[in-house]
Amino acid sequence: MRTPRLSRRDFALGSVSALAAASWSRVYGANESLRLASVGVGGKGWDDLNQISASPKVSAAALCDTDESDKFLGRAATKFKDAKTFTDWRKLFDQHKTFDAVSVSTPDHMHAPVALPAMALGKHVFCQKPLTHTVHEARQMKLAAKKYGVVTQMGNQIQSHEAYRTAVKLVRDGTIGKVKEVHSWQSGKMGWILAPDRPKGADPVPEKLHWDEWLGSAPSRPYKKSLYHDFNWRAWQDFSNGQLGDFGCHILDPVFMALGLTAPTTVRAKRSEMNREVWYRSSVVEYEFPGTDRTADKTVKVTWYDGEGKGPARDKLGLKADVKLPGSGSLLIGTKGSLMVPHVAMPKLLVDGDAPAIKPEAAVNHYTTWADACRGEGKTTSHFDYASALTEAVLLGTVALRVPDETLKWDTAALTVTNSKEATALLTKPYRKGWEPKWV
Ligand SMILES: NC(=O)c1ccc[n+]([C@@H]2O[C@H](COP(=O)([O-])OP(=O)(O)OC[C@H]3O[C@@H](n4cnc5c(N)ncnc54)[C@H](O)[C@@H]3O)[C@@H](O)[C@H]2O)c1
Structure with missing residues (x-):
């Protein structure tokens, strides 16, 4: 039929x-x-x-x-x-x-x-x-x-892996009490940054590559071998949102799901040097979200860190000396203990005394x-009603990375950064003529 x-x-x-x-x-x-x-x-x-x-x-x-x-x-x-x-x-x-x-x-x-x-x-x-x-x-x-x-x-x-599903369940069950603050990080190398700025000249387009279609809605630029297709497009602002764009929708996902977060109210970023072509090499992005029934206060601060070998300062986390930070993941600090959520491994409960055994949540096939x-x-579970809110928060961070060192105030209903015309302009971008998306 x-x-x-x-x-x-x-x-x-x-x-x-x-x-x-x-x-x-x-x-x-x-x-x-x-x-x-x-x-x-x-x-x-x-x-x-x-x-x-x-x-x-x-x-x-x-x-x-x-x-x-x-x-x-x-x-x-x-x-x-x-x-x-x-x-x-x-x-x-x-x-x-x-x-x-x-x-x-x-x-x-x-x-x-x-x-x-x-x-x-x-x-x-x-x-x-x-x-x-x-x-x-x-x-x-x-x-x-x-x-x-x-x-x-x-x-x-x-999101559908047993590790993240277990972490979300533990927080929702109140295992660490109400959450006071969250730190999330990705300390990996950005191996895809291969040039500091847009190179001059052009390389011959491989016979089987349709470069104009690959560029699609992005402004036209000459083909350069290895710099864009494949994989290394991540370095370039015309095609990607850097390390936060790449990993934010993974690493911040269990934080969003566990706490029931919605749109942030403010976002502020600092970063390494950056031009208008290539993304930064390290950043710290501070979000403030409205609190929920799983947070200790009326607002909750979520801080993102990235860059090779970078992450939150240990002395801010209240961790015992023998607790290792994974290369990427999140730490949720609650009123009754903390939850370490490595990306991707089973979460660890960090509480006074012996931590209770963790019962894993079964994975589902995403x-x-x-x-x-x-x-x-x-x-x-990651339908666009949910995924768009998570992505908006992640990409607001990348807007803040282009307008650094300012606390940007976000009005989600009006889709506006109320105190920055520059940041509001970066909520969208120019599209190549003839390739504009079909807006709703
Ligand atoms: N969920 C994950 O764990 C995960 C892991 C890696 C990548 N990704 C995401 O997957 C996407 C692709 O990343 P990647 O690393 O595979 O990139 P890639 O460059 O390795 O592969 C992209 C593929 O899309 C093709 N392509 C490019 N433009 C196209 C177009 N206009 N029409 C049809 N095909 C086109 C390329 O030829 C290539 O086959 C990105 O959005 C990335 O963030 C997700």
């Missing part, structure tokens, strides 16, 4: 009404598969494609990647022989009747430009973290998911949870 319950008309992208979108929900037969179109099938996209299509209820219907070579589209096409292949997601979307759901595993700057029209077409969406490249885009993703009534999941898969939910079975 391929026909939705109510008939569907062809339509122009973005012109569809919420009423029509709601009518697309389908009833799947027991043997009918969810037809997946994967955009970005190298790097993490290869893993996403394999993980999602591991479900017997999913079939890989279409593969799209801007690099046709063996490491990217070639490898996926060899394994998923029945899937149609594309190098431009717009051509894929022209054939939207051939798939039901889309996974987006491109570099960050193309998440929203691909996911927004997918949702407007009534497609369920799995999108990598961080959900978007700007705060404005994150808000749009949430609005689109709601308007078109589609099933969504951000690719912060560690990928098939989404695929099942698309078929009407169960619900996702």
Whole structure:
């Protein structure tokens, strides 16, 4: 059965009404598969494609990647022989009747430009973290998911791992009392910063790489070997949000979930030197959030640290000398003890006397949870209503990193930094002409 319950008309992208979108929900037969179109099938996209299509209820219907070579589209096409292949997601979307759901595993700057029209077409969406490249885009993703009534999941898969699920449960159960403050860090090397500024000149574009499509909505720039595609795009502000953008939606996720955080009220950042091209090498970002029923006070401070070998100062944490800080993770300091939440390992309770044994929470499959939910079975946890709020907070930190040493006041309802026009302007960005996203 391929026909939705109510008939569907062809339509122009973005012109569809919420009423029509709601009518697309389908009833799947027991043997009918969810037809997946994967955009970005190298790097993490290869893993996403394999993980999602591991479900017997999913079939890989279409593969799209801007690099046709063996490491990217070639490898996926060899394994998923029945899937149609594309190098431009717009051509894929022209054939939207051939798939039901889309996974987006491109570099960050193309998440929203691909996911927004997918949702407007009534497609369920799995999108990598961080959900978007700007705060404005994150808000749009949430609005689109709601308007078109589609099933969504951000690719912060560690949320579904037993380690993070156990940490969240321990805090929600009050094991460390009410939480007074949180420190989160990523002390790893930013090995993807390979140049201090934009280089002069151009290298020949490899024969199988579609560079213009790779750039997509980003301002045009010449191809340079190794600096952008693949993986090293993380260094560049036009494509990514640096280390906080890369890891914030993982490491701050259990903090958000455990405390039930919403939008921050203020954010303030300091950092190493940075120009307008390449991200910083180390930072400290201080957030203040409204308190919740799991915090000790009316507000709660969450501080992010990154940079090779960097992290919170031990003397601020009240830890015993034998407690080691993991290379990345969070420490939640509560009224009855602290919880160390390494990224990714089981949490450790730090309390006076002997810590009680921790009962692990069972993991769930982040990928098939989404695929099942698309078929009407169960619900996702990192749906865009949740993931957009987490991403907005993370990306507000990266706005503060561009306007450092100022306490920025955030009005989430008005989507405005009330005391900085400069910061408010950085909530969005210029898009290449003809590549503007389809806003809700
Ligand atoms: N959840 C995780 O643990 C995790 C881990 C790594 C990366 N990621 C996320 O996955 C995304 C991709 O990161 P990566 O490290 O795999 O990058 P990558 O550069 O290694 O791979 C990106 C892939 O997308 C393709 N691509 C680029 N632009 C495209 C476009 N416009 N249309 C179709 N295909 C396109 C590339 O050719 C490549 O195959 C990022 O958002 C990143 O933050 C998540």
